[in-house]
Amino acid sequence: MTPELLAQGARRVAKRLDEKPASTDSGGRDASYGRIHKQDELDLAHGRILYLEDVSVSFDGFKAINNLSLDIAPGELRCIIGPNGAGKTTLMDIITGKTRPDAGRVFFGSTIDLLRHNEPEIAQLGIGRKFQKPTVFENLSVFENLELALKTPKSVRASVFFRLDSAQSDRLAHVLDTIHLADSMRTQAGQLSHGQKQWLEIGMLLMQDPKLLLLDEPVAGMTDLETERTAELFLSLKGQHSLMVVEHDMGFIQTISDIVTVLCDGAVLAQGTLEQVQSDERVIEVYLGR
Ligand SMILES: Nc1ncnc2c1ncn2[C@@H]1O[C@H](COP(=O)(O)OP(=O)(O)O)[C@@H](O)[C@H]1O
Numbered sequence: 485m486t487p488e489l490l491a492q493g494a495r496r497v498a499k500r501l502d503e504k505p506a507s508t509d510s511g512g513r514d515a516s517y518g519r520i521h522k523q524d525e526l527d528l529a530h531g532r533i534l535y536l537e538d539v540s541v542s543f544d545g546f547k548a549i550n551n552l553s554l555d556i557a558p559g560e561l562r563c564i565i566g567p568n569g570a571g572k573t574t575l576m577d578i579i580t581g582k583t584r585p586d587a588g589r590v591f592f593g594s595t596i597d598l599l600r601h602n603e604p605e606i607a608q609l610g611i612g613r614k615f616q617k618p619t620v621f622e623n624l625s626v627f628e629n630l631e632l633a634l635k636t637p638k639s640v641r642a643s644v645f646f647r648l649d650s651a652q653s654d655r656l657a658h659v660l661d662t663i664h665l666a667d668s669m670r671t672q673a674g675q676l677s678h679g680q681k682q683w684l685e686i687g688m689l690l691m692q693d694p695k696l697l698l699l700d701e702p703v704a705g706m707t708d709l710e711t712e713r714t715a716e717l718f719l720s721l722k723g724q725h726s727l728m729v730v731e732h733d734m735g736f737i738q739t740i741s742d743i744v745t746v747l748c749d750g751a752v753l754a755q756g757t758l759e760q761v762q763s764d765e766r767v768i769e770v771y772l773g774r
């Protein structure tokens with residue numbers, strides 16, 4: 485972790501402490517008792533929502549991820565860039581439980597050890613993932629797709645009886661606005677443009693109110709206008725959700741990024757603002773070209 489990131493974490497924690505209601509001279513209960521956490525409750529006290537330390541994974545002797553350490557702050561929108569084969573998708577596979585690392589630690593908040601959970605459990609804990617190809621239900625309407633995203637496997641079976649409660653209806657309306665599909669809610673998903681299908685899939689993730697969203701090459705294949713609207717969408721999500729976005733589109737990264745992490749050979753090569761990493765000789769060498 486760089487000193488800059490450490491300082492950022494400290495500022496965030498200080499800010500949160502400032503926001504607490506005034507307490508007694510002794511600091512009140514918060515000071516006298518260690519906070520007791522229920523298992524699987526997200527603890528953001530250390531100013532990070534995701535934390536990877538010295539993670540490695542090999543495929544047939546090839547180190548796809550090599551001693552990777554990384555952390556993400558609550559509400560942060562982190563961009564990950566790097567050459568093909570750098571390990572970006574594998575990183576997401578590890579966070580979501582699809583791939584088990586050979587070594588290292590992966591924590592969600594400071595108390596949830598993700599390596600002790602399987603893929604469905606990790607999704608339940610609040611980590612949503614969008615793959616490159618949209619996987620919406622083409623024969624269903626936009627509305628029905630979003631509605632379906634709320635159903636647990638059990639309620640899908642009993643779906644004849646499934647009705648949205650008012651909080652869920654509000655949520656659906658809010659998501660429709662967020663993904664710019666309110667005017668198309670009765671449209672069959674199969675009729676949507678490529679970009680709209682991507683937004684619908686993001687909307688389906690949002691229906692579950694994930695705390696962390698992982699997005700792998702979200703603007704690949706989008707028109708310039710769709711890419712622009714996706715940038716707006718991500719900027720509107722940041723703060724309420726934490727996002728990890730893998731992209732090659734540098735214009736898009738420029739619009740949305742605060743901190744950019746450059747992956748190469750399964751490890752962090754550089755990290756900083758886009759301007760900083762773009763002027764880093766090693767990054768130019770392996771990725772950006774001269
Ligand atoms: N399940 C797997 N089995 C074997 N090799 C894999 C597997 N997943 C990824 N790899 C290899 O790991 C490396 C990193 O791949 P990936 O994470 O997809 O890179 P990126 O997304 O940065 O392009 C590549 O060399 C890829 O071939």
Ligand SMILES: [Mg+2]
Pocket residue numbers: 572573574
């Ligand atoms: Mg990839």
